[in-house]
Amino acid sequence: MSAFLKQLINKKLKQLSPDELLHYAHQYNFSISRKQAEDITTYLKQHPIEPFDPEYRARMFKEIAHITDKETADKARSLFQGIIKSYGLEGFF
Secondary structure, three states, X not given: OOHHHHHHHHHHHHHOOHHHXXXXXXXXXXXXXXXXXXXXXXXXXXOOOXXXXXXXXXXXXXXXXXXXXXXXXXXXXXXXXXXXXXXXXXXXX
16 A cells, blocks of 8 residues: 555544544444444544554554443444445455
8 A cells, every 4th residue: 555545544543533433333233322422533543654564553442441431432343344344445454
């Protein structure tokens, strides 16, 4: 994957707002609370992001489970995978 595309995806994750996360959750048919969306987006902004590394993703979703709960982390993982699939980026992850 090109460095440009990685940088673009990382930037989008860092700039994700709680409202956008809530929108995506609704779009992919699961619910999270505003507080959970705020906590997740705060985590993304405050920590290094390397979504292309499977080990990093596992740690990230584990941390999201600590911030929220396991069910929400599983939903976030499903959302992440759904967005990847909807943009045809499966081969990069």
